[in-house]
Amino acid sequence: MPRLCVFEVIGVPGSYEKVSYSILGESMREEAYTRDAVLPADVLCSSSSDECYTVLLAPEALAASIAETPSEAVDLASNWRKLETLLGELYSSVLESPEKIEVKALPSYGVFYGGNNLELSIYGPEYGDLELSIFMAMLEALGQYSCDRVVLDTSVGYNIYVSAASRAFRTLVVAYKLGILDRLLLGGDKYAKFYVSAASPVRRGYKGPYPLSLQEVGAKIFPSFPLLSSAISGLKPESFISYSSLKRCPCIDETDLDRVLPGLKAETGRKWGRLVASLKVFLKQGLKLFTALRLNTPLVLYQPDIVLDEEPPGQGEVEEAINGLMEFIASEAWRTIKSAVDEGRAVVCRLAATRSTSLYTILALLETMSLIRLARHLMSRRAGGMVPLRELEWFKEEVYEGRHEFAEELRLNARMLERDLKELKLASTRLSQQCQLYSTLRGPVEEQKQRQSREDSRKLRRGKPMAGDIKRNFFAHSGLLDSIVNVCKSGDEITVTYTLDENMKKQLNSWLLSPE
Structure with missing residues (x-):
């Protein structure tokens, strides 16, 4: 059965009214499907005959809205699994297919307010972290559910996160194409379609119907490899983390920072050094294969075992490396370093990711994986090595x-x-x-x-x-x-x-x- 994935940024639970949405037909004028729902994602799923999976993108700032005390807000902001579970329970009760709903927490930055004059301040991440974390959540879901159609609904949610989600979604299209480049070049006729949906703004007191339209999203792949040779050679575990983000935190002074940073970097190097070393080997192989394709030297692609200094790794090894890199970024780049609670005010200080290095490394690994598949396919077409x-x-x-x-x-x-x-x-x-x-x-x-x-x-x-x-x-x-x-x-x-x-x-x- 075909599969549909719907992504939606969510806001404060209980803040959305149940209203009527109408999904427009292909002409964008006639009403094709109408239904009452709390979130447009629910309408998109129920209107489709495909097996549907909903991924709710949840800013950690929501901890301020659902926590009753500053200590609980810090706990939820620092423990994303706990936040995801709680939000999943709250939203599953109002959506039609709760068994196929997944909540993914996102980093936040700024000051957020909740009940009882609760104030939650989060320091460290920036806009690029929002985009990167959303992209990684989308990429993980796309691999997990193998969807044939993918929709990002932009109708609800905090504005800055919807903006970041829109940027991440276009990057997701590029990543998807890079990951199946071998199929695209060799005539694969089945690949996913990507859409953005948007509903008219909901007005207080008006129950609809509100038109919900979909438009297909396209993006071109790079005519160059995402990383240069010098960038690959210079990769280290700390290349993916921005330690300078801690300087913005009011509860960490410079003396503490000078004392803490060397230990943090050393710990990261010990824990993830082997992973990054293997990434560099794979990426160099990918760059060589890309050069052979891009600069019209196909004999290299047919004989990588003869030309390259190391035989290309198996697809499973590269997939494992991609998953390992995303696990590394998610667990280390947005790690809470210090938190404090004082008279109704909660402060969380955490690291940030190096967006460009992290994003382009993931894209380069996806392209490497597809180029290795291409080379192995061409090797199988040889005649006795010739x-x-x-x-x-x-x-x-x-x-x-x-x-x-x-x-x-x-x-x-x-x-x-x-x-x-x-x-x-x-x-x-x-x-x-x-x-x-x-x-x-x-x-x-x-x-x-x-x-x-x-x-x-x-x-x-x-x-x-x-x-x-x-x-x-x-x-x-x-x-x-x-x-x-x-x-x-x-x-x-x-x-x-x-x-x-x-x-x-x-x-x-x-x-x-x-x-x-």
């Missing part, structure tokens, strides 16, 4: 030319590859042995180029400077550098493969990491 020439021609037609929408987003261009495959095919007609180095098959007109290529290759293998720019030539000729490619004939089949010594493999890996 790559048939027809395979490279198929890849050009299927990926670089056949998937116009996604090839355009990645800015793939098959023109150079088409030229180089024609040259390789022509050269293969000169085979006088079963296998020959590509450079020996060039025509007499290119004799000077052959000599220069062989000389460059010899110098490269000896680690000496070259007269020509062999790195530039590698990418300019679609990775089919004649000094490192063997051309073979088996029956009517022409096959190619890289022939690399350790020094050449090292050079090639450095080019794929930094093609500029």
Whole structure:
């Protein structure tokens, strides 16, 4: 059965009236479905024949509204599982499908008020933390429920969280496409659709019906890898955490901060150092595979076991790394460091996340996972470790030319590859042995180029400077550098493969990491 996921930012329990909502038809004019509900998410679920899952996004600031004392507010703000359970019980009683409702707590910042003059101040997180935490909650739910349609309702909830949710939702579309990039490029015809819904503002005393409209959301994927090689090399556990956020906390003075910070960083490094080290290995593999795809060198994708200094990991290993990173960010980046209660006023001081590093690392890992699947699929199409020439021609037609929408987003261009495959095919007609180095098959007109290529290759293998720019030539000729490619004939089949010594493999890996 198809599955529908609905995300909604919630506010104070009991603050929403039950009113009538009408979901508009495709024309956005005729009423297609009308029902009374407390939250629009409930209407979206009940109107669909799909199996529906509702994820309620709950700012931790709600602790001020449901707590009876400052101490209880601090406890709920510092214990998100407890807050999620309590809010889940409160909202499940007014929604139609309580067994398929999940509450995800979000970090907050600012001053919030509750009953009995209760005041809750939260220091540390910023707007970027809201966006990152919502994105992670959405990504986790998308993986857990495998939804075919995904809707973000923006009708209710605190404004700043709805704003952050809208930004996170567009990033979720990008993340989803990066995570299934192999399917998109190889012709997978089934993938999720994303929508934003919004209802007219509810007026006091008017029970509706209020029109609820849906619009599909799209987002383009990056034409570059989310992280540069230098950024990957510099990753450390503390790269994902903003310790400076504690400076804004009134109950932590600078003396305490200077004393506490070294211990916090050391503890984080000990606990999560191994995870980050494995992330760096995976990310470097992903960057190399992306460079091969983006710069038209598909033979690398067919032979990563020959070209790369480490064989690509399994999909399960990368998935585990993504989940581990999100667990690390959720448990460490928004950890409460100090709290205080004084005469009706509660203060919570916590760390914050480094939004850009955290977000782009997650996106890069998702793209790495799909590129590894792509490479493993292409490896399975080889003939005894060799790559048939027809395979490279198929890849050009299927990926670089056949998937116009996604090839355009990645800015793939098959023109150079088409030229180089024609040259390789022509050269293969000169085979006088079963296998020959590509450079020996060039025509007499290119004799000077052959000599220069062989000389460059010899110098490269000896680690000496070259007269020509062999790195530039590698990418300019679609990775089919004649000094490192063997051309073979088996029956009517022409096959190619890289022939690399350790020094050449090292050079090639450095080019794929930094093609500029």
